[in-house]
Amino acid sequence: NAGVMQNPRHLVRRRGQEARLRCSPMKGHSHVYWYRQLPEEGLKFMVYLQKENIIDESGMPKERFSAEFPKEGPSILRIQQVVRGDSAAYFCASSPGGKPNSYNEQFFGPGTRLTVL
Amino acid sequence: KNEVEQSPQNLTAQEGEFITINCSYSVGISALHWLQQHPGGGIVSLFMLSSGKKKHGRLIATINIQEKHSSLHITASHPRDSAVYICAAKHNTDKLIFGTGTRLQVFP
Numbered sequence: 001n002a003g004v005m006q007n008p009r010h011l012v013r014r015r016g017q018e019a020r021l022r023c024s025p026m027k028g029h030s031h032v033y034w035y036r037q038l039p040e041e042g043l044k045f046m047v048y049l050q051k052e053n054i055i056d057e058s059g060m061p062k063e064r065f066s067a068e069f070p071k072e073g074p075s076i077l078r079i080q081q082v083v084r085g086d087s088a089a090y091f092c093a094s095s096p097g098g099k100p101n102s103y104n105e106q107f108f109g110p111g112t113r114l115t116v117l
Numbered sequence: 118k119n120e121v122e123q124s125p126q127n128l129t130a131q132e133g134e135f136i137t138i139n140c141s142y143s144v145g146i147s148a149l150h151w152l153q154q155h156p157g158g159g160i161v162s163l164f165m166l167s168s169g170k171k172k173h174g175r176l177i178a179t180i181n182i183q184e185k186h187s188s189l190h191i192t193a194s195h196p197r198d199s200a201v202y203i204c205a206a207k208h209n210t211d212k213l214i215f216g217t218g219t220r221l222q223v224f225p
Contacts, residue, residue: 033212043160043203043215056210091160095211104211106150110159 002027004094004109005074012115013082021077021112025094031055032075033106034067037089046090049075050097082116089113120144121206123216130223136191138219140204143185150205150213151178151189163189165207194223 005024013019025032034046036059045059049069060067064082069075079086090113093106121142130136140149148167154160164171164178166187171178175194180187191198204216 031211035213035215042217043205043213045212045214048210048212056212059212093213104207105148105162105165106207106213107162108152108160 004029004092004107006090006092006109006112008112009110010113010115012117014117015083016081019079019082019086019114019116021079021090021092021114022074023077023092023094023109024074025092026107029094029096029107031095031097031104032069033093033095034075034077035091035093037091037111039088043091046077079114082114084116087114087116119217120214121204121216123204123219125219126217128219128221130194130221132195132223132225134194134223136194136198136221136223138189138202138204138221140187140189140216141185142187142204142206142214144206144214145209146206147209147211148207149180149187150207151187152203152205154201154203154218156201160203163202191221196223196225199223 032049035043037043047067048056064080066078089111091111092109095104095106124139151163175192177190199222201218203218205213
C-alpha cells in the first residue's frame with residue numbers, strides 16, 4: 001500500500017509563472033489536506049478537501065491560490081503568478097474519512113519544495 | 118499567543134538519556150498528533166492520540182485532556198533520533214494546528 005505521493009518533489013519557477021503541485025492520497029483515503037512550511041517557520045494549514053468538495057479553505061491566501069480534488073486523479077494545488085514569498089515546502093496529507101475525527105489519522109507525503117527565482 | 122505551544126524549542130542530549138518534549142494547547146481538539154521531521158525531509162506521523170498513553174518502541178506519548186497537555190518521551194535516546202518533533206492539535210473541523218517544533222540533537 002503506497003503512501004501519500006507528491007510530485008514534483010522539487011519545482012523551480014520564475015516570478016509570474018504558474019506552479020502546479022500534485023498529491024495522490026493513500027489508497028482508500030478520500031480526505032486531502034494541504035499545508036505550507038515557509039523557510040524557518042512552522043507548518044500552517046491551507047485547505048482541506050474531499051472528493052469534488054472544498055471543506056475548509058480558511059488557510060488559503062485570498063488571491064492566486066486554488067485547490068481541487070477531482071473525482072478521478074490527484075489533488076492539485078495551483079499557484080498563479082508566483083512571487084518569491086511563495087517559496088516554501090508544500091505538504092499534502094490524507095486520511096480515510098468516514099470515521100469520527102478522533103480516528104481520522106493524517107499521513108503525510110514527502111512534500112514539494114517550491115523555489116521561485 | 119500561539120494556540121499550540123511546545124517546549125523546549127531546542128534540546129540537546131547525550132546518547133542514552135531520557136527525553137521529554139511538552140505540548141500545551143488552548144483550542145478544543147478531537148485528537149493530537151506527534152510528528153517527526155528530519156532536516157530537509159518529509160514528515161512522519163509518530164502518534165495520534167485522544168486520551169491516555171501510547172507506546173511504540175522507545176517512544177511514548179501521553180495526553181491529559183483536562184489539562185490540555187501532551188508529552189512525548191524518548192527512552193534510551195540515540196543520535197538517529199535527532200530531528201524536529203512537532204505537536205499538532207487536530208481541530209474539531211479536522212485541520213491540524215501545529216506547534217513551532219522542538220529541535221532535538223542527540224550526541225554520541
